Amino acid sequence: MTGRFLLGLLVGVGAMIATPAAAATAKRSSFGRLPDGREVAAVTLANGRGMSATLIAYGAAIQSVILPDRTGRPADIAIGHATIADYIAKPQYFGATVGRFANRLALGRFTLDGRTYQTPVNNGPNALHGGTQGFDKVLWTVRDVKSGPTASVTMRHVSPDGDQGYPGAMTVDATYSLDERNQLTIEYRATTTKPTIANITNHAYWNLAGEGAEGGAMGHVVTIPADTFLPTDAGAIPTGERKSVAGTVFDFRQPTAIGARVRDASDEQMVFGRGYDHNWVIGQEVTPDLHLMARVEDPVSGRGYELHSNQPGLQFYSGNFFDGTSIGKNRRLHRMGDAIVMEPQLFPDTPNQQGFPSATLVPGRTYRNVMVYRFTTGR
Template sequence: MTADLTIRTHPAGELPDGRAIDRWVFGASDGVTAEVLSLGARLQSLHAPDRDGHRANVVLGGGSPAELIGEAAYLGSTVGRYGNRIAGGELPLDGTVHRLATQESGHTLHGGPDGFATRLWAGTPLEEGDRVGVRLELHSPDGDQGFPGALDVTVSYLLDRAGELTISYRAETDAPTVVNLTNHAYVNLGGEGSGPVLDHLLQVEADEYLPVDHDLIPLGAPEPVKETPFDLTTAAGLGGRLSAPHPQVRLAGDGFDHTWVLRPGAGLRPAATLHHPGSGRRLDCLTTEPGVQVYTGNHFDGTLTGPGGRPYGRYAGIALETQHFPDSPHFPEYPSTVLRPGERYESTTVYRFSVE
């Protein structure tokens, strides 16, 4: 084990049915440390130093186990089998329309009401070279939430001494299905529960985004970000963009809940940069995915309290969800999310922390 990197395993409480939740804490005590739970393969906390070396948890997290399967279910969790939305809960695949489980909206969100975020994953401490972390595994049977094909999924979190967290996803199936996995961490570089992220600066490596309808389902073809609040080709303050009188910003609840179409490229490449001038903390997000869903926590209303004891008000955190596009099964022109037997789904996202 690298001298200044450690990983420890702890209990993290029980679900209402008595099943135990496991917790892994890993990283460097004077740098970035991560806490991952078996429930939802969840990034529960991530402590990072500011420009003065003061460490704070910069991701939002739920409190009790009951919250983690309720209103806080998506905070930091691995969502699937299909992150984001599938319209009407209808999955067309190879000439058959599969009926998926839906939420109150009538659409399938993040894999359905009992998606991967609510499952207990099996975890194993992991060491790879100069990185430590945890590997989590889940079996999703054929017909799970209506999705065809049994799916075996692995998610690995690995953290190095420099403060780079790598999240790697792998999946294989025994029948044709769709897969779109992502992490749903909400970030606040000023510190969890410190207030809204309106003072953060965001840059996204994208010249186009996907406009949506009133149910946040894509309308179709991407549109240019130029001369709109969605133009984040250079860093811009979130406060000014979320107060812009643009119909798409208003439609999402005075905020962002949209997919940016990343510039084409092979392999791991820059997706977004988030900076908090007050603390100096900077987060660079890199991914192999074609898009990033930016969600600015428009729904938080103070009823959910984080582990620090402070309520989460509106814009308490921002999610940078690297992924394929929402509702891709209904848009053949979008990058395909179909996975077939003999193929392997692979996706990697990196969160690189630094200070300015």
């Protein structure tokens, strides 16, 4: 071995030692206490590119996501409350984990193995997001916090047999992770002691211009790779039809600004939902692999994301029921259209609909919903 080669080898090794791979961090803190005195943990995941996500144990929720724009200026793009008192006083599913059955169940009922179960109704005559005391309104336990190339936090909730009328004790783990590619991953896993139904997702509200930015999210450009969507009745329960998006305001196969058609009252479906609050059919069943659910971009800031999941349905909600009574973290009122929701999930009212993918979970099997937000900054 020549001296020159040995010197080069040592220099190369030294360089590798001097420049270790970037590591994302996970730091635990307190978000305050519930009225009964229990502490609400918060965990902030941060990478070396200026992105961070703060998760709180109340509702296993996304409380904040900081992301730079194309000029490097950071902003909080996730809608949330500033204090735990606000989450309790004004529950609106901000960034929350929702279940046991996300979205709606007609009349709050479903039949499983010949037996009919009744869950609390909290959305007119129907059940929404698990009932009056769903996963969004319970304190989860922080089980694991990790820093490294991918930082993560795992939280757990055990829903007892009979909780909100659902059979079986269900154990649910929610894992949030952030890597150096600005990829935020949410993974839900659930098991049960008796046959039950499961449909768990995250209800994050996004405004890529920044929470409270003028104009809201209606200028966001959306792409949804779906040929059909699920029409509903006036109570947001699917009719059972899979309707082509062609020639309708539901066609997002090409990039389209939300605001271009969100107030189009010529379609009865838009009147029912006061805008978009529907499920697009991305696939026919839950898949082992992830597939594209949606692309969203804010042309002004340059921020955007691709959303990938293993689920067959995507609920797109355009923030139609913000009425100016919710105060954001920046102390500005949330108004109609100020933020949007993209929820990978099973189809609404699945247990009561023929031909929809099964929502049944049995002992020995694991429910799994994975959603990956691949954020971009326009740089």
